[in-house]
Structure formats: C-alpha cells, structure tokens
Amino acid sequence: MLGVHDEEISSLALTRRQFLRRSAVAAAGAGLIRSPLGGTVTAEIIRGRAKKVLILGAGMAGLVAAYELTQLGHDVTVLEARTRPGGRVHTLREPFADGLYAEAGAARIPNNHELPLKYVKTFDLPLEPFYPSGLNAIRFDRGTRQEVPIEGFTEAMNVNFGEDLGGKPERWYKIKGGSDLLPKAFARHLESKIVYGTPVVRIEQNANEARVVCLKSGKPQTFVADSVLVTIPFSVLRKIELPALSSGKRDVIKRTHYDAVSRVYLQTKNRFWEERGLNGFAFTAGGIEIWQPTWSQPGPRGILMTYARPGEAERITSMKENRRIEATLKQLDEVFTGLRVNFEQGTSKCWTEDEWARGAWAFIGFKDLATAMMPEGRVHFAGEHLSLWFSWMQGALESGLRAVKEIDEAQYPVRIAVRF
Numbered sequence: 001m002l003g004v005h006d007e008e009i010s011s012l013a014l015t016r017r018q019f020l021r022r023s024a025v026a027a028a029g030a031g032l033i034r035s036p037l038g039g040t041v042t043a044e045i046i047r048g049r050a051k052k053v054l055i056l057g058a059g060m061a062g063l064v065a066a067y068e069l070t071q072l073g074h075d076v077t078v079l080e081a082r083t084r085p086g087g088r089v090h091t092l093r094e095p096f097a098d099g100l101y102a103e104a105g106a107a108r109i110p111n112n113h114e115l116p117l118k119y120v121k122t123f124d125l126p127l128e129p130f131y132p133s134g135l136n137a138i139r140f141d142r143g144t145r146q147e148v149p150i151e152g153f154t155e156a157m158n159v160n161f162g163e164d165l166g167g168k169p170e171r172w173y174k175i176k177g178g179s180d181l182l183p184k185a186f187a188r189h190l191e192s193k194i195v196y197g198t199p200v201v202r203i204e205q206n207a208n209e210a211r212v213v214c215l216k217s218g219k220p221q222t223f224v225a226d227s228v229l230v231t232i233p234f235s236v237l238r239k240i241e242l243p244a245l246s247s248g249k250r251d252v253i254k255r256t257h258y259d260a261v262s263r264v265y266l267q268t269k270n271r272f273w274e275e276r277g278l279n280g281f282a283f284t285a286g287g288i289e290i291w292q293p294t295w296s297q298p299g300p301r302g303i304l305m306t307y308a309r310p311g312e313a314e315r316i317t318s319m320k321e322n323r324r325i326e327a328t329l330k331q332l333d334e335v336f337t338g339l340r341v342n343f344e345q346g347t348s349k350c351w352t353e354d355e356w357a358r359g360a361w362a363f364i365g366f367k368d369l370a371t372a373m374m375p376e377g378r379v380h381f382a383g384e385h386l387s388l389w390f391s392w393m394q395g396a397l398e399s400g401l402r403a404v405k406e407i408d409e410a411q412y413p414v415r416i417a418v419r420f
C-alpha cells in the first residue's frame, strides 16, 4: 500500500526482486533505460504490467473492483471516508436489543441479480427468503384496509413501483445475518488495502501519474498511482476539487439528482401483531412500505420499520429525530393497534443527510450516462449511478467490474523507479 505525506512522494518504488518478478510477466521488450545513478527509469507503455490503483470509496463498486484487480495482480489501495466498508449497504445493529438488526440501505436481492448472488456464493454467505410466507400483510387500497397474503404486498409493489420491485414473493432474498456481511467479506479479503477515515478532497493527473489528496486526521495526505477509480457518489464528488476532469464531466457530476429515502425503525417488546394473524408487512395508501425485518430473527422483541421514497422522505428528513419517531409511532399505531404500549425505542436513517452519500441513488439519464461513465485519462468511474441497474447492488457491482476491465486494459505511460 502506498501512503505518503505531501511532497514526499516516492511513487511506484519497487524492490529489485518485485521488479524482476513483474518484468517476467510484463510484455516483452519493455524498453527499460538504465539510469546513470544506478536505478532504472522508464516511461513506456507496458501492457499487462501490474498497475498501482487507487480506489476512492469502499462501497460495493469500490470493493468488487479492489477485490478483482487484486486477483489480477494489480496493487490496490482503497481510500474510504467512513470508518466502515459498505457505503449504502449498511445494517443497523444499534440501538436495537437482543442482537436484532434492520437494513438502512440494500436489503432485497431478486433472483435475477446474478452479481450479488455470485459474491454471496463466493464468500459462502447464507441467503434466506426476504418475505415471510405465513400470516397476512396489510394493504391500503382505494380507501380500504385489507389483510392479504404476502403476494398482495408484492402486487402492490408491482403496481406502485413496477415489475423490478414486484413479482412473486419467492423471488426475493436477503442475506441472513444482515446485508453488511457482504461488504465485510470483501473487506476481510482486502485487509490492510483499505484506509478508513480518509475523505478525498482533490483528484488530479498529468501524463505520468494520477494524484489524490485526502484528509487523514484533518491533515492533507497525497497518494500517487497509475490509475484512479472514483466510486464516490456524484452528490459528494461535486464538492471535491477536480482539476483532472473535463468541464463536460464536471457538469454532469454537478447536475445529477439523487433521490431522498427515509426509514424509521421502532423496536417493540413483543410481536403482538402475530397473535392477530399479521406478519408486520404493510403497504400504505401513500406508497410507504412497512416491513418487519425481524420476522426471521429470534424473538420475543421485534422491529417495525417504514420505507419512504421521494415526496414523503423529504418530509421525514426535515423533522428532528424524536419527531420522526413520534410521527411514525402515531402512523403505525393506526395500522398495528397497540403498538404504542409495546414500543421501546426508535431510530431513523435519512439518506440525504448522510455526509458520504447525500441521497439514496441516482438515475443520470440515457443522454448523460455515456459521458458520466467515460474514463478521463487515468481517472475511471464506477458506482450504481453509472449503470443501467442504478439503485441496486447489481448496478454497483456491474459498474465496478466494467472499471476493472478498463483499468486492466488501459495503456497509458507508466513510470517505474527501481531501487537496487
């Protein structure tokens, strides 16, 4: 891993042994020039040579890229602003009691999203159905309250959000133990290659190298590499200094709109709804999903949560935490009568106020997608927003793999300094 203080840039220094090993696999005739000072310096295009790659962001796009580039023999360092991997894949375990958990971000995996399913299998993680098959859900439709089998819930998803979110309940899975087990598994394989607590503040490049400035304990630190992969959401990237990028790219980064999503979680001392034949899932007239993520977790306590999309999400975000909980308690007490007396504690997650996401997801639009995805020199881009599967882990993973191919095949001049 390369981590050097500003103005102390040693860049791509290899030991003689590393150099000889890499030279053996590099394309023949790399054309190294013996320096009069004893070392060897070259500025050649060497196809297939291991590259030094900086990945900005340890969300699904950054993690899959780091993992696969490492497998290909590249030297990867990941700079992550947060103190954890996963980005928008985040399982809330606090403040809940008894080891209960609920998802702040990605929760559902449909059976046609082959990439999350592939890595779940790679890391041997357990899957389980997302929806309970027993008891009834509640559906509010055209002014009526109906108790329906869970198919009624997914049908409401179909009607309100389209086929991508509907279909048969059996096509939906979740990771048993929490979605964050997936990014944590990637991170375990990457070990010390991820540097946490390092928000990136500037990205620059010249013909020889790319440079990234981040803050470590508030102090600027510069990293140098052959390639940079930016997976930072555009909502955050627009606040970073980007002299390395064209005005066209900067314009798309500035204009991209991110949707708001808010979730409010209520922990209860028991699952009183089950005695009434209910499974804790409901779909409101206002298009809000209500989930009981604990249906497959050990009791007796439970969690009911709301999932509000744009429109309602901004209203919740504008409230203080205790107001969010109180308003949700009032709303859900009308759906599951008796909730208030069983309520123990609550929490919330509003993605527009998350400093490192500033929104839930983005659809850039077909017109701008090509410009937004395009690498510029040594700077490459990935993230859910740069995929046709935006707003899904599938999109983040797919974009990360596309960037792996780009970086692996990139042919830009590389600088090697060899120490003897």
Ligand SMILES: Cc1cc2nc3c(=O)[nH]c(=O)nc-3n(C[C@H](O)[C@H](O)[C@H](O)COP(=O)(O)OP(=O)(O)OC[C@H]3O[C@@H](n4cnc5c(N)ncnc54)[C@H](O)[C@@H]3O)c2cc1C
Pocket: 056, 057, 058, 059, 060, 061, 062, 079, 080, 081, 082, 085, 086, 087, 088, 089, 104, 105, 106, 107, 108, 109, 116, 198, 199, 200, 201, 231, 232, 233, 236, 240, 261, 351, 356, 357, 359, 360, 361, 382, 383, 384, 385, 390, 391, 392, 393, 394, 395, 396
């Ligand atoms: C509410 C919600 C529900 C969702 N539901 C589902 C679902 O059910 N199923 C599904 O498949 N997907 C779902 N998704 C989508 C899925 O979570 C995302 O598509 C995916 O996690 C995005 O990954 P990413 O790597 O593109 O971005 P991110 O996860 O945002 O990763 C980017 C990383 O960059 C870091 N970063 C930001 N700024 C900086 C900086 N300046 N310097 C360094 N690092 C920085 C961030 O901390 C983050 O770790 C949901 C998302 C949300 C928000």
